[in-house]
Amino acid sequence: MKILLIEDEKELSYSISAYMQKENYLCEAVFNFEQAVEKINLYHYDCIIVDINLPDGSGLNLIRSLKEIKSETGIIIISARNSLDDKITGLEIGADDYLTKPFHLPELNARIKSIIRRRNFGGVNEILFNDLRVLPEQMEVSVRGQSLVLTKKEYDLLVFFLSNRDRVVTREAIAEHLWGDEMDMADSFDFIYTHIKNLRKKIMEKGGEDYIKTIYGMGYKFTDQ
Amino acid sequence: MKLLTRTSRSYIYISILVFIISGLVFYNLLHNIFKHQLDDTLIEEKMLVEQTINYSDSVPDFRLVFGHMIDVTILNSPQKNRGFISDTLMYDSELGTFASFRHLFTENTSIRHKGYTINIYKPLRDSEKLIAEIVISLALVFVSLLLLLVLVNYFITRRVWIPFYRILHNLSKYEINQSEPLELPQTDIYEFQLLNQTLQKMSKKIRFDYLNLKEFNENAAHELQTPLAIIKSKLELLVQKENLDENQHRLVSAIFEATTRISKLNQGLLLISKIENNQFIHTEDVNLEQLIDKTICHFEEMIDHRGITVSKKYQHRVTLKMNPVLAEIFITNLLSNAIRHNIYQGHIEIHILKDSFTIENTGQLLKTDPRNLFERFRKSANNPDSVGLGLSIVQNIANLYRMKIEYMYHEGLHTLKIFSINITN
Numbered sequence: 001m002k003i004l005l006i007e008d009e010k011e012l013s014y015s016i017s018a019y020m021q022k023e024n025y026l027c028e029a030v031f032n033f034e035q036a037v038e039k040i041n042l043y044h045y046d047c048i049i050v051d052i053n054l055p056d057g058s059g060l061n062l063i064r065s066l067k068e069i070k071s072e073t074g075i076i077i078i079s080a081r082n083s084l085d086d087k088i089t090g091l092e093i094g095a096d097d098y099l100t101k102p103f104h105l106p107e108l109n110a111r112i113k114s115i116i117r118r119r120n121f122g123g124v125n126e127i128l129f130n131d132l133r134v135l136p137e138q139m140e141v142s143v144r145g146q147s148l149v150l151t152k153k154e155y156d157l158l159v160f161f162l163s164n165r166d167r168v169v170t171r172e173a174i175a176e177h178l179w180g181d182e183m184d185m186a187d188s189f190d191f192i193y194t195h196i197k198n199l200r201k202k203i204m205e206k207g208g209e210d211y212i213k214t215i216y217g218m219g220y221k222f223t224d225q
Numbered sequence: 226m227k228l229l230t231r232t233s234r235s236y237i238y239i240s241i242l243v244f245i246i247s248g249l250v251f252y253n254l255l256h257n258i259f260k261h262q263l264d265d266t267l268i269e270e271k272m273l274v275e276q277t278i279n280y281s282d283s284v285p286d287f288r289l290v291f292g293h294m295i296d297v298t299i300l301n302s303p304q305k306n307r308g309f310i311s312d313t314l315m316y317d318s319e320l321g322t323f324a325s326f327r328h329l330f331t332e333n334t335s336i337r338h339k340g341y342t343i344n345i346y347k348p349l350r351d352s353e354k355l356i357a358e359i360v361i362s363l364a365l366v367f368v369s370l371l372l373l374l375v376l377v378n379y380f381i382t383r384r385v386w387i388p389f390y391r392i393l394h395n396l397s398k399y400e401i402n403q404s405e406p407l408e409l410p411q412t413d414i415y416e417f418q419l420l421n422q423t424l425q426k427m428s429k430k431i432r433f434d435y436l437n438l439k440e441f442n443e444n445a446a447h448e449l450q451t452p453l454a455i456i457k458s459k460l461e462l463l464v465q466k467e468n469l470d471e472n473q474h475r476l477v478s479a480i481f482e483a484t485t486r487i488s489k490l491n492q493g494l495l496l497i498s499k500i501e502n503n504q505f506i507h508t509e510d511v512n513l514e515q516l517i518d519k520t521i522c523h524f525e526e527m528i529d530h531r532g533i534t535v536s537k538k539y540q541h542r543v544t545l546k547m548n549p550v551l552a553e554i555f556i557t558n559l560l561s562n563a564i565r566h567n568i569y570q571g572h573i574e575i576h577i578l579k580d581s582f583t584i585e586n587t588g589q590l591l592k593t594d595p596r597n598l599f600e601r602f603r604k605s606a607n608n609p610d611s612v613g614l615g616l617s618i619v620q621n622i623a624n625l626y627r628m629k630i631e632y633m634y635h636e637g638l639h640t641l642k643i644f645s646i647n648i649t650n
Contacts, residue, residue, distance in 0.1 A: 009451050009454075009455065011455045011458075011459070012451065012454055012455050012458055015455065015458030015459055015461070015462055016458065018462055019458070019461070019462060019465075022465075080447060080450040080451055080454070081447075083504075084550055101450050101451060101453075101454040102450060102453040102454035102456075102457045102458075102488050103454065103457075104457065104461060105457075105458055105461045105462070106461070153526075167465060168464040168465055170461065170464060170478075170481055172481060172482070172485050173461070179523075181489065181492065187527055187530065190530065191526050191527075191530065215464075215474065216471055216474060216475075217471070217474050217475050217478045218464060218474045218477065218478045218481075219464070
């Protein structure tokens with residue numbers, strides 16, 4: 001799996017690369033428009049993460065030239081500008097997703113995975129983890145072949161965990177993933193706790209294992225280790 | 226009081242005062258002059274009487290000569306020379322009442338070695354009549370002069386102050402965040418020109434500072450986003466380290482929460498400056514009912530968690546003409562406010578009327594002045610973790626669409642009424 005990261009802020013770029021490496025992605029980072037054009041024309045990537053405001057050009061133009069060569073690459077825009085116009089333009093010219101800085105790395109990871117899954121032509125769009133099986137298109141979950149009835153939030157939570165397995169996911173990242181910006185943090189932590197408790201119970205009722213580990217004062221980790 | 230009323234009024238008051246004082250002085254002066262003249266005549270008559278007696282050595286009936294009362298008496302034992310002139314009250318046969326007379330009395334011993342007393346009375350009535358006539362005609366002249374002057378003054382003042390009122394009008398219409406600079410009417414009066422120049426200079430400076438500050442706010446908030454993103458990403462990498470102990474986790478968690486708060490604050494400030502910079506031009510028809518229902522759905526967990534009941538009374542179908550993003554933020558912030566500052570098992574009531582809607586919620590009494598409710602960084606003591614920008618953003622959006630918000634409190638119920646909302650027909 002090859003990813004091209006186009007981000008001029010080096011430290012942020014390093015962080016993203018470091019996080020992606022653990023996913024066994026091959027993550028190449030470039031820091032300006034010119035380098036990006038070169039890479040895009042030479043190699044094929046499964047996903048491109050692009051900042052709109054590059055010192056020597058606009059990320060939107062990169063997307064346009066990608067679409068000109070009929071590339072099937074998935075595109076995620078990351079921008080410091082939370083501007084609806086940019087978002088609309090970006091999505092209109094063919095980007096798959098739009099993230100506003102500052103974002104949580106697990107969020108970016110989940111979005112990349114979702115895009116790659118959707119582009120996995122021919123193959124079955126499914127997420128497997130031990131005895132858990134998720135069909136994202138149908139929004140179906142099963143444990144050991146038995147289907148699991150989850151609420152929307154529980155389902156979102158499970159997919160988010162599965163995208164970031166073996167990682168510590170902070171409560172803030174979960175809250176933002178489930179409710180967006182408008183939620184009161186103190187309240188949302190309580191709700192996360194309730195949802196996780198229910199999710200855990202539902203999986204275990206069907207004979208599944210308890211994969212959700214609580215990292216005290218910090219967040220949760222979805223792992224079988 | 227208007228400037229014109231004030232000047233006209235003072236003008237009239239002062240004129241009347243001057244008239245009364247000068248009238249009194251004038252009257253006295255006139256009175257004295259006439260008295261003096263009368264006294265001169267009395268003395269002349271007395272001398273005439275004395276001369277006549279001296280010549281003829283007899284006392285004729287002087288009354289026939291002068292036509293008024295003269296009384297001459299021969300004294301048997303003359304004492305000394307003396308005399309005076311005074312005012313006296315006597316019966317006036319011509320008027321038929323008592324009237325004021327000027328009375329000359331003299332006692333003379335030197336005429337023909339005999340003594341006489343002479344009393345001459347002269348009525349004051351003629352001179353008083355004259356004085357009265359003079360005073361009345363003068364008063365008439367004065368009053369008409371006063372009226373004329375007041376009128377002239379009124380019209381001149383009004384004309385002179387016209388540029389001032391125009392300047393005032395333009396000034397009151399001026400808003401610092403409008404795109405055009407302050408325009409003031411031309412005038413040929415030096416003071417108003419000076420006023421214009423000063424105002425122009427001031428407004429230019431204020432505008433410059435305002436734009437500068439606005440730009441600074443936006444840039445600062447914007448520039449903060451990237452370092453915040455870096456901090457967040459580094460913290461997320463740090464969290465992944467296997468060998469962190471509980472204490473270190475706690476430290477990282479605290480940094481994480483603080484960073485999240487800064488980032489939320491920053492987003493709020495960015496949003497406010499964007500609203501102020503009018504960056505949400507695009508408007509759509511937004512169904513208020515649907516928007517509120519959707520938002521309540523969004524907050525469902527919070528509402529259930531706090532045991533709050535929500536009742537809705539939609540009496541009209543209202544469609545707002547607003548930017549859809551701002552409309553969503555507007556309603557979200559209002560409802561979030563009503564939920565957050567509610568009590569456990571409280572109540573929220575939403576009313577949609579024809580051109581207004583109200584959101585009413587139970588809650589504790591405000592500890593701050595309700596007038597400051599919409600200011601930035603006003604937080605309630607019950608909720609110290611909130612950023613304190615929610616209602617300020619609401620106010621900003623309301624200003625943008627010229628909606629008005631009113632806060633009311635009555636027996637444990639806080640009501641926010643949003644009226645003159647931007648509806649489409």
